[in-house]
Amino acid sequence: MTSAPVLRVQDLRADVAGQQVVEHVDLEVTPTGVTALLGRNGVGKTSTIKAVMGLVGRSGTIELDGQDISTLPTYRIAGLGVGYVPEDREVFSALTVSENLRLAERRGSEHRYDLVYELFPELSERGQQAAGTLSGGQQQMVSLARALLNDNRVLLVDEPTKGLAPRLVTEVAHALARAADVVPVLLVEQNLQVVRDLASTVVVLTDGRSVHHGDASSFLSDPVATQRLLGVHGGKDPAGAV
Ligand SMILES: Nc1ncnc2c1ncn2[C@@H]1O[C@H](COP(=O)(O)OP(=O)(O)OP(=O)(O)O)[C@@H](O)[C@H]1O
Numbered sequence: 001m002t003s004a005p006v007l008r009v010q011d012l013r014a015d016v017a018g019q020q021v022v023e024h025v026d027l028e029v030t031p032t033g034v035t036a037l038l039g040r041n042g043v044g045k046t047s048t049i050k051a052v053m054g055l056v057g058r059s060g061t062i063e064l065d066g067q068d069i070s071t072l073p074t075y076r077i078a079g080l081g082v083g084y085v086p087e088d089r090e091v092f093s094a095l096t097v098s099e100n101l102r103l104a105e106r107r108g109s110e111h112r113y114d115l116v117y118e119l120f121p122e123l124s125e126r127g128q129q130a131a132g133t134l135s136g137g138q139q140q141m142v143s144l145a146r147a148l149l150n151d152n153r154v155l156l157v158d159e160p161t162k163g164l165a166p167r168l169v170t171e172v173a174h175a176l177a178r179a180a181d182v183v184p185v186l187l188v189e190q191n192l193q194v195v196r197d198l199a200s201t202v203v204v205l206t207d208g209r210s211v212h213h214g215d216a217s218s219f220l221s222d223p224v225a226t227q228r229l230l231g232v233h234g235g236k237d238p239a240g241a242v
Contacts, residue, residue, distance in 0.1 A: 004066070006031045006154045006184050007052070007082075012060035014044075014051035021047045022058070023208035027186075029154055034176070034185045034198040036216060039205035040231055045188045046087060048205070049156045052186075053077055053084050064153060079106065083147035083183070087158040089139045093132025097123050097142055100131050104146035115182065116145045119175045137168030141175065148179055155179065158188045173197060192232065196220050204229045 005028035014022035022044045029035045037045050051058035054074040062070040069077050078084070092100050101123070105111050117124040120141045126134065131142055140160055147155050160176065161169040173194045179185060180198065189195050195202070195216065202219050204212040206229060212219065219225055223233045 003031065005029055006065060007186065008061070008063040008066075009048075009052065010061040012048065012051055012058060012062065014047050014056050014058040016047050016050075016056050021208055022051055025060075025203075025205065025208070025210045027203040027210055027213065029184055029186045030201050031184055032180075033200045034180045034187050035201045035203065036195045036199035037186060037188045037203050037205065038195065038230060040229075043205040044208040045205060046158055047208075049084070049158055049186070049188060052156060053082065079108075081151065081153035083150065083152035083155040085143050085147045085155060085157040085160060087162065087188075089136075089143040091131040091134075091139050091142045093130065095131055096128050097131055097134070098127040100142050101145060101149060104149050106150040109150040109152075111149055112151070112182075113149065116148055119148070119178050120145055135168075137164050137172065140164065140168075140172055144172070144175060144179065148182070152183050155183055155185045157185055159190060160187075161189065161191050161194055169194065192220060192226075192230075 007029040009025060009027045012022055012025040013020060025048050037048065039045055047056060050056045052062055054072060054077050060070060064080055064082060069080060092103065122138065123141055123145055131139060144160065160172050164172060169191060176185065177198055187199065199216040202214065202216045203210055212229060227233055
């Protein structure tokens with residue numbers, strides 16, 4: 001069994017709105033399970049993910065299964081199997097759930113409707129409903145389902161539980177755990193309980209730089225490190241939120 005990272009990023013720099021918001025990020029996504037990308041608000045987590053997808057100007061090394069993707073346009077990166085679940089979900093409101101899924105089908109990929117409907121039976125029941133009339137949690141499911149539908153090598157998932165009611169947080173976390181059995185996930189997540197439940201490895205950013213990379217449970221059980229890097233006591237925070 002190989003333990004080579006599926007995604008390897010070195011000395012990543014990225015510009016957003018004319019400012020360098022990612023200054024030096026190194027990270028590796030393990031070939032199985034969930035790698036969490038953590039940090040306080042505004043440290044550059046979303047920009048890091050967008051840089052990997054080629055959605056913002058970037059430099060540095062970005063390798064997918066050892067292949068350099070750092071200069072490829074977004075559609076090529078997606079075509080090579082990098083699935084992206086953006087923070088704001090970006091479902092097509094006027095289209096039905098089924099149409100949203102159909103539009104996500106990538107040519108040349110297997111389409112895993114069985115997996116998607118097993119994970120999210122509600123999406124099958126609501127196939128003919130306009131996506132804009134779904135709740136936030138249901139829209140998140142559509143967004144995740146679109147990425148899971150294709151035979152991706154890795155998923156980049158940005159704050160999937162943000163703004164969701166606790167029951168839906170549990171549901172989305174459960175779906176992510178199942179998804180991570182099929183495809184490795186790089187997860188930006190503020191809810192530390194979700195990170196604790198899902199992630200094997202964490203990468204922590206501060207001011208556009210990666211400053212910690214290591215075992216998730218060791219990091220989260222270190223109150224000094226979590227306080228210094230996230231502003232919370234990871235070990236004991238009752239709400240689990242950063
Ligand atoms: N469109 C934009 N225009 C101007 N500044 C931006 C824009 N997008 C991001 N930034 C700035 O870039 C920096 C990094 O933002 P980014 O969203 O990557 O951080 P983040 O760690 O994901 O934050 P959060 O946890 O709040 O989502 C922040 O200072 C942010 O204000």
